[in-house]
Amino acid sequence: MADYQLHAAHLYADLMNTYGDYGNLVALRYYAQQIGVDLDVSLVSIGDEFDDQQYDFVLFGGGQDYEEAIVAKDLPLKAAGIKRYIEADGPLLGVCGGFQLLGQYFLLADGTRIEGVGAMQHYTLNQPHNRFTGNVEIVNQETGQKYRGFENHQGRTFIADNQRPLGQVLKGKGNNGEDGGEGLIYKNVYGTYFHGPILTRNGNLALRLLEISLKRKYPAVDWSEKLKFVTPESF
Ligand code: GLN
Numbered sequence: 680m681a682d683y684q685l686h687a688a689h690l691y692a693d694l695m696n697t698y699g700d701y702g703n704l705v706a707l708r709y710y711a712q713q714i715g716v717d718l719d720v721s722l723v724s725i726g727d728e729f730d731d732q733q734y735d736f737v738l739f740g741g742g743q744d745y746e747e748a749i750v751a752k753d754l755p756l757k758a759a760g761i762k763r764y765i766e767a768d769g770p771l772l773g774v775c776g777g778f779q780l781l782g783q784y785f786l787l788a789d790g791t792r793i794e795g796v797g798a799m800q801h802y803t804l805n806q807p808h809n810r811f812t813g814n815v816e817i818v819n820q821e822t823g824q825k826y827r828g829f830e831n832h833q834g835r836t837f838i839a840d841n842q843r844p845l846g847q848v849l850k851g852k853g854n855n856g857e858d859g860g861e862g863l864i865y866k867n868v869y870g871t872y873f874h875g876p877i878l879t880r881n882g883n884l885a886l887r888l889l890e891i892s893l894k895r896k897y898p899a900v901d902w903s904e905k906l907k908f909v910t911p912e913s914f
Contacts, residue, residue: 828873882911
């Protein structure tokens with residue numbers, strides 16, 4: 680039995696797991712176990728309530744337009760819980776389709792409008808007959824950390840004034856190919872178009888999210904001190 684325990688929810692893992700987004704949770708657990716923290720994962724999918732009080736971390740992975748349209752029909756059931764979780768500084772990683780669906784709305788490739796959770800202000804337009812595909816490199820403004828990943832999306836996402844990009848694009852297209860931003864940060868929500876998955880490739884970001892999650896759940900412990908001895912892997 681580990682000294683500390685994190686409970687993670689993997690939203691729609693059975694539908695939204697493009698390129699193995701679940702690997703983000705594997706990466707978090709890999710680092711957590713090195714400092715005596717266990718991380719378990721619950722699948723929260725179609726028809727399930729999302730109980731915001733139960734979770735210390737949430738992953739909402741990516742899917743194609745087809746899966747997103749299915750998931751969008753179920754989101755009203757979870758929307759209030761997801762909003763409460765986010766506003767209570769719950770740590771969340773939204774990848775690609777999950778990142779899109781947390782916002783106001785997004786347009787499928789054919790222009791059909793799909794409503795998002797509405798938990799945040801960003802929105803996603805389409806770009807008929809084109810996709811942004813390839814390797815991406817960004818730099819996070821607050822830390823100077825560089826993150827690397829792979830993007831594959833037709834949606835073009837625009838973030839709001841109360842959100843900031845996860846990073847400035849050094850290579851690749853990012854949110855929309857126009858404003859130089861990739862992903863978003865809002866409170867403890869991290870959104871990104873990086874599949875890969877981002878936390879296996881970018882140990883520095885995994886440690887950042889782990890520290891946020893642990894500080895929120897166990898504020899009396901000096902997590903920065905414990906995490907100083909963990910080496911972030913990067914690929
Ligand atoms: N369907 C979305 C798009 O193409 C998301 C794709 C994904 O999650 N890779 O924009």
